Amino acid sequence: MAKHKMNLMVCGGTGCYASAKGDLVKALSEELEANDLSGEVQVITTGCFGFCEKGPIVKVLPDNTFYVEVQPEDAEQIVKEHVIKGRKVEKLLYKHPHTKERISDSVHMDFYKKQIRIALRNCGIVDPESIDDYIAREGYQALGTVLGELGPQKTIDIMKESGLRGRGGGGFPAGLKWQFAKNNPSDEKYVVCNADEGDPGAFMDRSILEGDPHTVIEAMIINGYAIHANEGLVYIRAEYPLAIKRLKIALNQAREYGLLGKDILGSGFDFDIQIRYGAGAFVCGEETALIQSMEGERGEPTVKPPFPAESGYRGKPTNVNNVETYANIPVIINKGASWFASIGSKNSKGTKVFALAGKVNNVGLIEVPMGTTLREVIFEIGGGIKDGKKFKAVQTGGPSGGCLTHKHLDTPIDYDNLIKVGSMMGSGGMIVMDEDDCMVSVSKFYLDFTVEESCGKCSPCRIGNKRLYEILERITDGKGKKEDLDKLRNLSTVIKEASLCGLGQTSPNPVMSTMDNFYEEYEQHVTDKKCAAGSCKSLMSYHIIAENCVGCTACARKCPVNCITGEKKQVHEIKQDLCIKCGNCMEVCKFNAVTII
Amino acid sequence: MSSVKVELHQKDVDKIKAIAKEHHNEPEELINVLHATQEFFGYLPAEVQEIVGEEMNVSAAKVFGVVTFYSFFTMTPMGRYPISICTGTACYVRGAETVLDEFKRQLNVEVGVTTEDGKFSINCLRCVGACGLAPVVMVGDKTYGRVSPDGVKDIIDEYKDAE
Numbered sequence: 001m002a003k004h005k006m007n008l009m010v011c012g013g014t015g016c017y018a019s020a021k022g023d024l025v026k027a028l029s030e031e032l033e034a035n036d037l038s039g040e041v042q043v044i045t046t047g048c049f050g051f052c053e054k055g056p057i058v059k060v061l062p063d064n065t066f067y068v069e070v071q072p073e074d075a076e077q078i079v080k081e082h083v084i085k086g087r088k089v090e091k092l093l094y095k096h097p098h099t100k101e102r103i104s105d106s107v108h109m110d111f112y113k114k115q116i117r118i119a120l121r122n123c124g125i126v127d128p129e130s131i132d133d134y135i136a137r138e139g140y141q142a143l144g145t146v147l148g149e150l151g152p153q154k155t156i157d158i159m160k161e162s163g164l165r166g167r168g169g170g171g172f173p174a175g176l177k178w179q180f181a182k183n184n185p186s187d188e189k190y191v192v193c194n195a196d197e198g199d200p201g202a203f204m205d206r207s208i209l210e211g212d213p214h215t216v217i218e219a220m221i222i223n224g225y226a227i228h229a230n231e232g233l234v235y236i237r238a239e240y241p242l243a244i245k246r247l248k249i250a251l252n253q254a255r256e257y258g259l260l261g262k263d264i265l266g267s268g269f270d271f272d273i274q275i276r277y278g279a280g281a282f283v284c285g286e287e288t289a290l291i292q293s294m295e296g297e298r299g300e301p302t303v304k305p306p307f308p309a310e311s312g313y314r315g316k317p318t319n320v321n322n323v324e325t326y327a328n329i330p331v332i333i334n335k336g337a338s339w340f341a342s343i344g345s346k347n348s349k350g351t352k353v354f355a356l357a358g359k360v361n362n363v364g365l366i367e368v369p370m371g372t373t374l375r376e377v378i379f380e381i382g383g384g385i386k387d388g389k390k391f392k393a394v395q396t397g398g399p400s401g402g403c404l405t406h407k408h409l410d411t412p413i414d415y416d417n418l419i420k421v422g423s424m425m426g427s428g429g430m431i432v433m434d435e436d437d438c439m440v441s442v443s444k445f446y447l448d449f450t451v452e453e454s455c456g457k458c459s460p461c462r463i464g465n466k467r468l469y470e471i472l473e474r475i476t477d478g479k480g481k482k483e484d485l486d487k488l489r490n491l492s493t494v495i496k497e498a499s500l501c502g503l504g505q506t507s508p509n510p511v512m513s514t515m516d517n518f519y520e521e522y523e524q525h526v527t528d529k530k531c532a533a534g535s536c537k538s539l540m541s542y543h544i545i546a547e548n549c550v551g552c553t554a555c556a557r558k559c560p561v562n563c564i565t566g567e568k569k570q571v572h573e574i575k576q577d578l579c580i581k582c583g584n585c586m587e588v589c590k591f592n593a594v595t596i597i
Numbered sequence: 598m599s600s601v602k603v604e605l606h607q608k609d610v611d612k613i614k615a616i617a618k619e620h621h622n623e624p625e626e627l628i629n630v631l632h633a634t635q636e637f638f639g640y641l642p643a644e645v646q647e648i649v650g651e652e653m654n655v656s657a658a659k660v661f662g663v664v665t666f667y668s669f670f671t672m673t674p675m676g677r678y679p680i681s682i683c684t685g686t687a688c689y690v691r692g693a694e695t696v697l698d699e700f701k702r703q704l705n706v707e708v709g710v711t712t713e714d715g716k717f718s719i720n721c722l723r724c725v726g727a728c729g730l731a732p733v734v735m736v737g738d739k740t741y742g743r744v745s746p747d748g749v750k751d752i753i754d755e756y757k758d759a760e
Contacts, residue, residue, distance in 0.1 A: 052728065442690075
């Protein structure tokens with residue numbers, strides 16, 4: 001990197017990649033070539049910058065200019081203006097939504113102001129396919145310290161003192177888990193990285209693996225050394241081809257540098273890592289199910305105890321840690337446990353990465369200290385609700401979490417607080433919902449997911465969730481009865497108490513939290529047969545307001561099923577038996593003549 | 598299992614054998630072998646599963662159990678242009694369901710089914726991690742962001758006449 005005068009860092013994350021109308025890297029490279037600048041200026045594909053809403057993103061180093069929504073046709077201007085003349089391309093700078101001021105540097109943008117990047121520290125900064133880039137940013141330094149100075153027990157002590165808790169959902173103290181595995185004597189032990197990110201709406205693990213794969217490898221070696229394991233496995237979703245590709249490149253580079261293999265850094269410690277592919281089963285995020293799947297079986301959870309730290313992969317002591325947990329470890333070793341413990345809240349130390357999505361202005365990947373409030377995340381970093389609508393709820397923790405509302409906005413986010421208010425941290429998905437979202441439909445959506453993903457081994461989860469789904473379906477179809485609401489509550493309690501694994505034990509959370517926070521909405525569905533959000537199609541119909549209709553025929557032309565009749569300049573009518581309630585007519589009408597009843 | 602009988606040529610059988618051998622015929626590697634096999638055949642019909650079982654020293658019943666457990670594996674061939682609609686939460690709250698309905702209506706097939714001409718198939722997938730572009734649709738490897746029901750026709754047209 002050093003020999004080049006200037007670097008153009010192009011985000012290679014999936015979000016930016018998909019929003020580019022063509023090959024941005026190629027366009028920039030060709031433009032540099034045309035101006036005979038290839039020797040001085042380098043185009044680097046990096047990991048995710050996090051600000052997916054404004055992608056594709058290009059960052060210019062060393063001056064830190066942050067360009068948003070860059071398309072291949074802008075390459076010429078970037079090179080001619082910025083690279084050659086040193087003038088920033090105004091139109092590609094981020095515009096503050098209220099002050100309309102152009103901001104050239106990410107540190108001054110609301111989206112980044114409150115963020116502290118530990119797990120994501122290298123994403124967007126290093127070239128993920130270059131081990132030298134990683135080493136230049138203190139990479140593998142922690143490994144050197146651990147192998148050369150600390151030894152296994154001191155390493156585990158640092159992990160314990162740091163207060164790092166598992167980032168995959170459960171929040172179990174990582175150091176303690178390592179200690180258990182170390183204490184169990186065995187000739188063979190295993191270290192597993194859980195990269196089976198199945199939580200819909202969460203993509204931090206993928207971003208870390210795509211943007212900074214070496215940090216995960218380094219942490220896994222440290223983990224292996226600390227518990228006396230010589231073999232590591234990464235269990236990764238087959239749906240993440242780019243992450244797999246970059247991980248493979250990184251593994252080969254680490255082997256070439258002698259950081260994997262025999263006698264690592266002359267310490268006498270042997271360690272190597274292999275990859276196992278997931279095949280699309282949410283339950284495999286549960287560590288015992290994951291181990292089953294790695295052994296070539298159906299991913300069905302087993303009863304704990306024995307815990308994997310006693311008997312895991314191939315019946316040997318096994319440590320399973322999540323990608324984001326691993327990404328924190330090298331920094332903790334480098335900067336010390338007390339530094340890490342000084343960030344965050346009382347019982348949840350450090351930061352957490354959230355995938356902020358849904359009806360919020362700034363969708364993206366963010367990392368904030370534990371204890372940041374939902375309000376700060378949604379309204380400051382997230383820039384508030386899209387299209388000036390009203391905030392209604394925020395769903396955290398994915399299918400195992402719950403929907404929180406206005407009254408929770410000032411709750412500091414950490415493991416314990418989220419459980420207290422009926423949700424959970426989960427892997428860090430955070431979906432914002434507005435006034436148009438029906439909470440009954442949202443819980444039906446999650447149940448649909450759980451029913452599909454239930455492995456079927458235990459009946460409370462297999463049958464119970466199916467029944468929950470059917471009740472919710474009845475309610476959204478307008479066939480619900482008052483007693484259904486009690487049934488929902490009772491059944492949820494039973495499923496929570498009687499299920500075998502974490503999936504079943506948390507699957508009723510979306511139902512219970514929406515019933516707690518939006519009970520009147522459920523009541524409205526069953527007693528008044530109305531959906532105030534206008535989302536349950538069976539509970540609404542579109543009608544034309546005769547006095548507003550001018551007979552412009554716009555709605556009739558737009559109707560996909562031709563169910564709107566009426567001559568030009570005559571009042572139109574919607575044939576209810578044919579209407580599929582797509583809402584096109586309402587959207588296209590300029591005279592507010594279509595209404596929902 | 599599937600009703601249509603698939604006839605395998607010797608070279609197909611050899612290919613499966615080679616894949617199994619690459620993975621040391623180790624039962625633990627069953628899922629990795631199924632990934633490689635599906636990549637080659639496009640899907641995993643019963644006949645293929647039987648040979649995989651023989652090569653990996655596990656029963657055909659176990660192979661079938663694994664194939665049907667994981668959503669990534671399919672026993673029916675996909676369309677030449679497989680359409681996947683993301684139904685992750687972010688896409689859902691931004692209207693993925695109406696987009697899915699529009700695809701089903703225009704192609705006149707249900708989820709998991711291939712059109713009669715073999716061109717398109719519709720599938721739902723859970724979160725591709727491009728939540729900033731919700732709702733997201735993928736056709737093959739190409740990603741389409743911020744898709745509205747109005748845009749569905751344009752996407753289909755792009756592939757309709759392509760060969």
